[in-house]
Amino acid sequence: METSILTTLLLPLAIAIIMMGLGLSLTIEDFKRVVVYPKAILIGLVCQMLVLPVICFFIAITFKLPPELAVGLILLSAAPGGATANLYSHLAKGDVALNVSLTAVNSVLALFTLPFIVNFAIAFFMQSDQVIPMQFKKVIEVCMIVLFPVAIGMLLRSKFQTLAFKLEKPVKITSAIFLALIIILAILKERSHIIQYFQDVGMAALVFNLLSMGLGYFIPRLFHLGKKQAIAIGMEIGIHNGTLAIYIALSVLGNSAMSIPPAIYSLIMFFTAALFGYFVNRTKPDSIPNH
Numbered sequence: 610m611e612t613s614i615l616t617t618l619l620l621p622l623a624i625a626i627i628m629m630g631l632g633l634s635l636t637i638e639d640f641k642r643v644v645v646y647p648k649a650i651l652i653g654l655v656c657q658m659l660v661l662p663v664i665c666f667f668i669a670i671t672f673k674l675p676p677e678l679a680v681g682l683i684l685l686s687a688a689p690g691g692a693t694a695n696l697y698s699h700l701a702k703g704d705v706a707l708n709v710s711l712t713a714v715n716s717v718l719a720l721f722t723l724p725f726i727v728n729f730a731i732a733f734f735m736q737s738d739q740v741i742p743m744q745f746k747k748v749i750e751v752c753m754i755v756l757f758p759v760a761i762g763m764l765l766r767s768k769f770q771t772l773a774f775k776l777e778k779p780v781k782i783t784s785a786i787f788l789a790l791i792i793i794l795a796i797l798k799e800r801s802h803i804i805q806y807f808q809d810v811g812m813a814a815l816v817f818n819l820l821s822m823g824l825g826y827f828i829p830r831l832f833h834l835g836k837k838q839a840i841a842i843g844m845e846i847g848i849h850n851g852t853l854a855i856y857i858a859l860s861v862l863g864n865s866a867m868s869i870p871p872a873i874y875s876l877i878m879f880f881t882a883a884l885f886g887y888f889v890n891r892t893k894p895d896s897i898p899n900h
Contacts, residue, residue, distance in 0.1 A: 621754055621856070621860075622787070623784070623787035623790075623852050623856075624754050624758075624852055624853055624856055625754060625757075625758040626758070626780060626783055626784050626787060627758075627784045627787070627850070627852055628716070628754070628756075628758040628759045628762070629758035629759070629761055629762040629780060630762065630777065630780035630781055630784055631712060631713070631716070631759055631762060632758060632759040632760065632761060632762020632763040632764075632765070632766065633762040633763075633765060633766050633773045633776055633777050633780060634695065634709055634762075634766070634777065635709060635713055635759065635762065635763050635766065636763070636766060636767070646707070648832070648834070649704075649707055649829070649834055649838045649842070650707070650710060650711065650714065652828065652829050652832055652834065652842065653707070653711045653715075653825075653829070653841075653842040653845060653846070654711070654714065654715060654718070656824060656825055656828055656829075656842060656846050657689070657690065657711070657715055657845065657846045658687075658715070658718065658719070658722055660824060660828070660846075661686045661687075661821060661846055662683060662686045662687055662726050664686075664817065664820055664821075664824070665682055665683050665685075665686035665817055666683060666730070668682070668813050668816055668817050668820075669682055669683060669734070669813065671813075672809075672810075672812065672813040672816075674734075674809060674810055674813055675809055675866075676734040676735045677735070677864060677866040677867050678806065678809055678810045678866065678867070678869060678870055679730065679734045680727065680730045680731055680734055680735065680862075680864075680867055681810075681854075681858055681864075681866065681867035681868065681869060681870035681871060682810060682813060682814065682817065682870040682871075682874070683726065683727065683730040684723075684726075684727050684730070684854050684857060684858060684862075684867060684870075684871065685849050685851065685854045685870055685871040685874055686726075686817070686849075687719065687722065687723040687726040687727060688719060688723065688849045688850045688851070688853050688854040688857075688871070689712065689715040689716040689718075689719040689849070689850050689853070690708075690711060690712050690715055690716075690844075690845040690846060690848060690849060690850065693784075693785075693848050693879075694708055694712065694844045694845045694847075694848040695708045695709055695712065696781070697844045697848060697882045697883070697886060698840060698841045698844040698845070700886055701840050701844065701885070701886030701889060701890060702837065702840065702890060703837050703838075703839075703840030703841035703843075703844055704835075704837040704838045704840070704841040705841065707837075707838055707841040707842070707845075708841045708844065708845055711841070711842070711845045712845065713759075715845075716756075716759070716850075717756070720756075723857075727857070727862075731862075754856075787852070802866075803869075806866075806869045806873070807873065810869065810870050810873060811873055811877075813870075814870055814873045814874045814877055815877055815881075817874070818847060818874060818877050818878055818881050819881060821846050821847040822843045822844070822846070822847030822881065822882070822885045823843070824846075825839075825842045825843035825844070825845065825846040825847055826839045826840065826842070826843035826885075826889060827839070828842075829842050829843075836889070839889075840886070840889050843885060843889070844882060844885070844886075847878060847881070847882060847885065848878050848882055849871070849874065849875075849878070851871040851872065851874060851875035851878075852875075854868075854871035855868040855871045855872060858871065
C-alpha cells in the first residue's frame, strides 16, 4: 500500500473514528468536572503536558537517539492520552470519569502545546537544514480532524443516547483494528531500517512508557489523591494517542522515520499497561477519598 494512501486516507479516517468514539463517551458534565474536581485534573494535566515532555527529552539525550527518532519520541510525549486509556483504567479499577475528563481537556489543549514542543525538539535535535516546521495550515487540519469528530460523537450522545451506546463498542473495536493496521504499515514503510530502529529506540520507548505510568501513579499519591484517581492518571499519561502522533509525523512533518517511535511505543504500551493494572491492584486499597 502506498504511503500516500496511508497519510491521506487511512490515518485521518482512523483518527476521526477514534475521536468520534471519544465523543460518544463524553458529555458536558465531563468538562464541568474540571471545575468540580480541579486538583485531580490539574495534577493529571501537569504530569501529561509538562513532566512527560521533560522526561522524554532527557531519555532521548541519555539513550543518544538519532535526531529523527528523538523528535518522534518527543512528539509522542506531547500527544494527548488515547481513548484506550479509558478501557484500561476501567479494567484496573481506576476512576474512569477522571480519565474521560482528562482525555477531553488534554485533547483540546494539546492542539496548542504540541506544535511548540515538537518545534523545540526539531530545533534542538536536528540540523538547521533538516528542520521541517509544523505549518499553521497543517496544525489547523489536525484541529479539525480531532475536534470535529469529537463534536459529532458528543452530539450523537446528547440527541440519540441509545444509538450512541450501541455504537461505542463497535467504534472501539474499529479503532483498535485501525491502530494495529497503521502500526503495521508504518513499520513496513521503514522495513529496511526497522531492526536498527528497534535497537535504537526500543529500550528508550520502554523506559519512557514505564516512567510515564509510574510517575502518573505515584505523583498523585504524593499529593494525597485516592488510589482510583492515581490509577486513572497513570493510565492516562502512559497510554498515548499513537495514531495522532503517527499522523503528524507522516502528514504534517513529512518524515516516516519520526513515526517509528510512536508505532513501537504503541506496541509496548498494551502489554505494560496490563502489567501496570495487575501490579497496582495487588496493593491494598486506601482510605483516601477519591475526589
